[in-house]
Amino acid sequence: MSLTDEAADPAGPAAPVEHVDVIVVGAGLSGIGAACHLTTELPGTSFAVLESRGTSGGTWDLFRYPGVRSDSDMFTLGYRLRPWTAAKAIADGDDIREYVRDTAREFGVDRKIRYHQRVVGASWSSADARWTVEVRRTGEGEDVPGPEAETFHMTCSFLWVCSGYYRYDSGYTPELPGIGEFAGRVVHPQHWPDDLDYEGKRVVVVGSGATAVTLVPAMAEKAEHVTMLQRSPSYILSLPAVDPLGALIRRRFSAERAFPIVRWKNVLLAGFMYRLSRRRPALVRSLLRRGAVKQLPAGYDVDTHFAPTYDPWDQRLCLVPDGDLFRAVRKGHASIVTDTIDTFTEKGIRLTSGEELEADVVVTATGLNLLPVGGLRLTVDGEPAELAGRLTYKGMMLSGIPNFAFVVGYTNASWTLKADLVSGFVCRLLKHMADHGYRKAVPVAPDSMATLPLIDLQSGYVMRSIDQRPRQGAEAPWRLYQNYPKDLRMLRRGAIEDGAMRLSR
Numbered sequence: 277m278s279l280t281d282e283a284a285d286p287a288g289p290a291a292p293v294e295h296v297d298v299i300v301v302g303a304g305l306s307g308i309g310a311a312c313h314l315t316t317e318l319p320g321t322s323f324a325v326l327e328s329r330g331t332s333g334g335t336w337d338l339f340r341y342p343g344v345r346s347d348s349d350m351f352t353l354g355y356r357l358r359p360w361t362a363a364k365a366i367a368d369g370d371d372i373r374e375y376v377r378d379t380a381r382e383f384g385v386d387r388k389i390r391y392h393q394r395v396v397g398a399s400w401s402s403a404d405a406r407w408t409v410e411v412r413r414t415g416e417g418e419d420v421p422g423p424e425a426e427t428f429h430m431t432c433s434f435l436w437v438c439s440g441y442y443r444y445d446s447g448y449t450p451e452l453p454g455i456g457e458f459a460g461r462v463v464h465p466q467h468w469p470d471d472l473d474y475e476g477k478r479v480v481v482v483g484s485g486a487t488a489v490t491l492v493p494a495m496a497e498k499a500e501h502v503t504m505l506q507r508s509p510s511y512i513l514s515l516p517a518v519d520p521l522g523a524l525i526r527r528r529f530s531a532e533r534a535f536p537i538v539r540w541k542n543v544l545l546a547g548f549m550y551r552l553s554r555r556r557p558a559l560v561r562s563l564l565r566r567g568a569v570k571q572l573p574a575g576y577d578v579d580t581h582f583a584p585t586y587d588p589w590d591q592r593l594c595l596v597p598d599g600d601l602f603r604a605v606r607k608g609h610a611s612i613v614t615d616t617i618d619t620f621t622e623k624g625i626r627l628t629s630g631e632e633l634e635a636d637v638v639v640t641a642t643g644l645n646l647l648p649v650g651g652l653r654l655t656v657d658g659e660p661a662e663l664a665g666r667l668t669y670k671g672m673m674l675s676g677i678p679n680f681a682f683v684v685g686y687t688n689a690s691w692t693l694k695a696d697l698v699s700g701f702v703c704r705l706l707k708h709m710a711d712h713g714y715r716k717a718v719p720v721a722p723d724s725m726a727t728l729p730l731i732d733l734q735s736g737y738v739m740r741s742i743d744q745r746p747r748q749g750a751e752a753p754w755r756l757y758q759n760y761p762k763d764l765r766m767l768r769r770g771a772i773e774d775g776a777m778r779l780s781r
Contacts, residue, residue: 303327304334306438311385328394343494344369352690359535439650454619483641517597557587571602669719
């Protein structure tokens, strides 16, 4: 690949433009992982990591709400290049953030991160075989630059978007009737205020997903009482915070040998649970209900508050370490109400049933807004490259868009399992291109193929933006299998030139 050089900036003919081989967008879990792979697998490759915020860590730096933690076990959420060595399988957000940053320092990629630089657009030129990337400087405390922000350009041979899948500047909040009447405080978990004091206060958490089931037991430790108000229940699975079998394996073997054993154990167990949920949903529903009954007070109305109408894994399962949510309910520190909001009142929330929940603080754990590829505007040879309708190649590239990759992790397993595979494949692709003198790699979709939604979940945050996202095909390499062993064979060992990838000099 080419080394750093200069070209003319479209914003000013005389202005020098920095060129790097690879631009990585985002310095979170995926971006740090991508940079580590580039450093170890392609030494000598010039790259820059552009981060719109003032700190690294991505999700694990942004989310600071009480109890924030991993929703996958850390032996699969941890990097393959730097195994997770702590005892906790379900880790706190602070520990994950420091793990990501320690990894960046260990591999020296922290020096490659350029903060307060948001990529807002990129234009591909086939004649030059490079991307011209539009970057805007963000101010202190800003995730999205204003219209007057300073803009400059860089060029790169390969553009790699690791910015996740949701909007960092705003979470999703549905219309809340009468919200202006409420005399208390309303907060969204995505932007948790430092000055919020809920000790000894009545709290209502609106929502039933992973964020809500994390917040409720954490806030119940200090609040007078916490109520989780849900329109419909979610499936909740209690797992040990410290995996006893994993701990035994780690005691019996060295760290180098134990990590892959524990990692594969967890991969296979998670995969088995997912496949069982799809093939025998009634059985899994019964097992999850039985687990809830066992941990809740005798006579508790499990079928109202813990029995969703959909099948397991139509939406993600919510994990609770050591049954902390059930324990908070059992001790009377928290309660679950299944109902819909009629209106907010001065003192709290009036429900459709007529019941009123009094509150000093309301937390709207109502979800995320999806933002594919960080909201970048892409252009290919002067034509806008819309994402909707394009096919995803191996779950990491887009049909018709050259020298471009993105990272979206698994929905049924750890995010990093897929991110690691994507990083390995991109490095293999770049090495293959360099070895054979190729300058352009573009997936070319077949003329006709049945397509499916990219993400096979019925969660609200998925369904709200289903028409804006790329799609997957009916067969490999256009199919997103959500299957780590199958992806491992395809991405780590499969041929680069597979008939779908068009390479040219």
